[in-house]
Amino acid sequence: MADPLNRIQKIASHLDPAKPRKFKVALLGAAGGIGQPLSLLLKMSPYVSDLALYDVANTPGVAADVSHMSTAARVRGYLGPDQLGAALTGAALVIIPAGVPRKPGMTRDDLFNINAGIVRGLAQGIAQHCPAAWVAIISNPVNSTVPIAAEVLQKAGVFNPAKLFGVTTLDVVRAEAFIGELTGTDPRDVHVPVVGGHAGVTILPLLSQARPPLPASMSAEARKALMVRIQDAGTEVVQAKAGAGSATLSMAYAAARFADSCLRAMSGEGPVSEYAYIRHPPRLSSGSGSSVAVDLPYFSSPVRLGRLGVEEVLPLGPMDALEADNFAAMKAELLGSIKKGVEFAAKGPAPAK
Ligand SMILES: NC(=O)c1ccc[n+]([C@@H]2O[C@H](COP(=O)([O-])OP(=O)(O)OC[C@H]3O[C@@H](n4cnc5c(N)ncnc54)[C@H](O)[C@@H]3O)[C@@H](O)[C@H]2O)c1
Numbered sequence: 001m002a003d004p005l006n007r008i009q010k011i012a013s014h015l016d017p018a019k020p021r022k023f024k025v026a027l028l029g030a031a032g033g034i035g036q037p038l039s040l041l042l043k044m045s046p047y048v049s050d051l052a053l054y055d056v057a058n059t060p061g062v063a064a065d066v067s068h069m070s071t072a073a074r075v076r077g078y079l080g081p082d083q084l085g086a087a088l089t090g091a092a093l094v095i096i097p098a099g100v101p102r103k104p105g106m107t108r109d110d111l112f113n114i115n116a117g118i119v120r121g122l123a124q125g126i127a128q129h130c131p132a133a134w135v136a137i138i139s140n141p142v143n144s145t146v147p148i149a150a151e152v153l154q155k156a157g158v159f160n161p162a163k164l165f166g167v168t169t170l171d172v173v174r175a176e177a178f179i180g181e182l183t184g185t186d187p188r189d190v191h192v193p194v195v196g197g198h199a200g201v202t203i204l205p206l207l208s209q210a211r212p213p214l215p216a217s218m219s220a221e222a223r224k225a226l227m228v229r230i231q232d233a234g235t236e237v238v239q240a241k242a243g244a245g246s247a248t249l250s251m252a253y254a255a256a257r258f259a260d261s262c263l264r265a266m267s268g269e270g271p272v273s274e275y276a277y278i279r280h281p282p283r284l285s286s287g288s289g290s291s292v293a294v295d296l297p298y299f300s301s302p303v304r305l306g307r308l309g310v311e312e313v314l315p316l317g318p319m320d321a322l323e324a325d326n327f328a329a330m331k332a333e334l335l336g337s338i339k340k341g342v343e344f345a346a347k348g349p350a351p352a353k
């Protein structure tokens, strides 16, 4: 029988604000280019009690390696579909970088045929084994894979829009890095909203809201070039890697930062500010100074995270003319990608019992 004093001490330590609460995190696709460095970063998190590393290949080696780090999180590797349930059971946060990356000349949408099925299968596992978990999807095309997961969870009767996220943090991280370089500021002191989706024109950096502001001397052409660089930054890496994959290290950094925000919010350290691609509340206005309202079913917005997930979706704030044009231009592409995901999920097999 559990020692009652020990139990009370355990509960009390969870309530101690100086001591972070700890959670089980499951990483699906843990042996991949993103998965391996992300495993390392999660093993260093003070919020992780258990780190479940799942993949269809090579997890025993990755788990053995990472488990030798002298940090507190307990690490276990899980290999193949028979072990997915055990990896997921008890997870508070599931992070999904499973799937194939781009090669030069491909769009993210070219990955749909393979990655849509992978994400659908993993979402079915989540519905069955950890339906209350927060789910952060990295697998591309994010604009479609998040709606796929939402439909699967919905079909299983466990969808909570406050807990499903497409990870767009890398777009924010890149904008911070590029503006930091341009303005001679430490990127950690740069704030710039990046909203919309995660592919080409759907990535919308709101440079007019950047802090510190962009230099007043910067020409309209230079501002436009910066916007395009942020939108095409993934392709910049794909081309530089010349067939060896897409961004992995900066993505692991971005995902670890997003995971940290989720775990801090779960711990009650909120509200925590983030950007994420979520099922969007209908027609949220972007706030004073602009009449733009988000009328898309999924959209990456500024959010406040609390214990229950997204507790508030914030207005986008005012846009300048270039940003407003880009916002209008992205709608058709984003809607098409969302529809493609929803239709794929609707055709799919029923969730496993
Ligand atoms: N959201 C973003 O900002 C962002 C950034 C970079 C990459 N990505 C995307 O992340 C994905 C992964 O990229 P990567 O470079 O790590 O690729 P990778 O090929 O190096 O690794 C993918 C891993 O997924 C595993 N996998 C495949 N099917 C699986 C399944 N059914 N269950 C569990 N694991 C499975 C593979 O075995 C592999 O280890 C790609 O789709 C890529 O486009 C997204």
Ligand SMILES: O=C(O)C[C@H](O)C(=O)O
Residues within 6 Å of the ligand: 101, 102, 108, 140, 170, 233, 234, 235, 237, 238, 246, 247
């Ligand atoms: O560009 C890619 O294919 C990977 C990722 O979406 C990125 O933005 O780096």
